[in-house]
Amino acid sequence: MVLALAALVSSAGCHVVYPGTKPGGPQPCVPPSVPRELSKVVLPDYIIEPPDVLEIEAIRLVPRSPYQLEPLDVVAIAAQGLLPEQQITGEYTIQPNGTIHLGFELGAVQAAGMSAEQLQANLDRLLNEAYRAPKVSVTLSQLGAQQQIAGEHLVAPDGRVNLGTYGRVQLVGLTIDEARAKLEAHLSTYLEDPKISLDVLGYNSKVFYVVTQGAGLGDGVVILPTRGNETVIDAIGQIQGLQSTSSTRMWVARPGGNSCGGDQVLPVDWLAITQRGDVTTNYQLLPGDRLYVSEDKLMAFDTKMAKIFAPLERVFGVTLLGTSTVRQLEGRNNGGFGGGF
Structure with missing residues (x-):
């Protein structure tokens, strides 16, 4: 047992073997162009995918003409040639019954169902009956019943965003600029020449993984969003550091092959990064990367031994318990017989 433990400690401290390599063989092929701390790269245009969260805000929402006025719309009316006490200039809200109230002289005038031009012609006719050569203009000031587009919008699993009464739009696979153009189209x-602003509020579809080997107690996987700036030390910091079952042996496994025809395995020198400030292996993490943290060999050995001896200890414990119980019963029986004589 002692020799096996010594051999384990010796082998754990001598050579680091990464996936796809043999002890004493060549190390993984890491090109010098791989981005790392102090030499990071800017990620390409962000591609929208589920379940990203988009922030959409309408800058210009004007209904297509001819627009029919509806209840709760606000119209601006400017009239000239009226008596000072009978002015009707200002903004008027169309009531739920479809009318606007223009004072005691004109009373309630029907507005809903008309265009602004039709309402202006109707008011011009009514004012000409009471005044000499009045002039009136009517413009739409505010939409009351039109749905506003503002706030957070989740990209659904089918790649669409919901715009309410304006329907659903397919945005998956598009860049931010392409998605903005498609929404406006x-x-x-x-609407008449709509303008919107679009940005990504939740970068949920681009992630990397931190996999911690559990020393025989089960591996752990933490999913972290990629924001374009994280390095190895950032990732370890986001999972609150290394666990008691973890070693300082780790590497970045990147999907796809490398220039040498093998797996993209980027060895990480944790001690150099943390104790010497060496940025050589503090790689920039890209979407899809797996930062693998190996287990502590002594902890793994202890767990394996515990798994082997725990069943034996339970068996011995049950045996000892049964033996002691039998002895106690025999002692009581012998004592009882002795007291009878």
């Missing part, structure tokens, strides 16, 4: 069927 979709809204143009309902």
Whole structure:
């Protein structure tokens, strides 16, 4: 047992063997162009995928003409040629019954169902009956019933975002600029030359993984979003450091092959990064990367021994318990017989 433990300690401290290599063989092929601390790269245009969260805000939402006025819309009316006490200049809200109230002289005037031009012609006719050569203009000031587009929008599993009464738009696989153009093109069927602003609020579809080997107690996987700036030490910091079952042996496994025809395995010298400030192996983490943290060999050995001896200890414990119980019963029986004589 002692010799096996000594051999384990010796082998754990001599050579680091990474996936795809043999002890004493060549190390993984790491090109010098791999991005790392102090030499990071800017990630390409972000591609929208589920379940990203988009922030969409409408800058210009004007209904297509001819627009029919609806209840709760606000119209601006400017009239000239009226008596000072009978001015009707200002903004008027269309009531739920579809009318606007223009004072005691004109009373309630029907507005809903008309365009602004039709309402202006109707008011011009009514004012000409009471005044000499009045002039009136009507413009739409505010939409009351039109749905506003603002806030967070989740990209659904089918790649669409929900715009309420304006329908759903497919945005998966598009960049931010392409998605903005597509949203404006979709809204143009309902609105006049719409303008929106679009940004990604939740970068949920681009992630990397930190895998910690559990020393025989089960591996752990932490999923972290990629924001374009994380390095190895950032990732370890986000999982609150190394665990008691972890060693300082780790590497980055990157999907795809390398220039040498093998797996993209980037060995990490944790002690150099933390104790010497060496940035050589503090790689920049890209979407899809796996930062693998190997187990502590002594902890793994202890766990393995515990798994082997724990069943034996339980068997011995049950045996000892049964033996002691039998002895106690025999002692009581012998004592009882002795007291009877």
